């Protein structure tokens with residue numbers, strides 16, 4: 198009954214967390230620990246974490262990447278939602294923060310599901326490409342340094358499978374993206390990526406105003422279709438293409 202997204206007041210935010218959040222105790226403890234640290238505001242909100250857990254469950258995800266570990270909340274909330282044979286590769290360069298993350302993953306008995314790569318995330322993603330992991334990941338969460346967002350997006354688009362999901366954090370950047378007077382490097386980078394994704398025909402997209410803004414990007418199924426078109430050498434109309442894409446998805450993922 199509304200044509201606009203509701204404004205979130207502090208009272209409404211508290212209410213949302215009261216009736217809308219079912220957070221595991223270990224995640225609440227991790228938030229309490231992180232709140233004492235410098236940079237605590239970098240952690241995702243618990244309702245966003247819960248939303249991401251819902252998404253990976255709906256996807257039936259097993260292989261996931263978390264770009265930007267910090268104290269490990271996003272990696273842990275996803276790991277807890279994955280099946281026993283699921284896995285999170287998480288990328289960061291901060292040893293001190295990720296040492297805390299590792300303690301909480303162990304306490305949650307999730308250490309075997311979470312693989313920390315302590316290196317610049319672009320290098321880790323390039324290594325995964327070189328290891329032949331393109332088109333194999335079900336879910337990728339982008340939440341590291343904003344200046345590299347364009348590179349994270351393009352590498353993620355290669356690594357995620359057709360029909361898989363990329364979630365990009367901080368796309369509203371505390372409102373700065375909508376203020377033309379603000380033109381620092383991080384704001385320009387996020388603004389440019391938002392515009393690019395809006396026009397990107399390789400994906401389906403939705404910008405969700407949860408937390409600091411979370412863009413969901415679903416990779417089209419056409420990689421496989423393109424491959425088959427090249428092999429079969431004929432031109433299909435859109436309906437036939439969609440039917441082939443659906444058939445590929447059924448065959449490969451169910």
Ligand SMILES: C[S@@+](CC[C@H](N)C(=O)[O-])C[C@H]1O[C@@H](n2cnc3c(N)ncnc32)[C@H](O)[C@@H]1O
Pocket residue numbers: 239240241264265266267268269270271272288289290291294316317318319340341342345
């Ligand atoms: C916003 S925080 C991640 C928050 C985390 N997702 C959570 O749920 O708590 C961003 C993280 O990206 C890391 N980072 C910054 N530059 C990086 C780079 N080039 N490669 C990998 N990680 C980087 C920072 O050290 C920081 O821990």
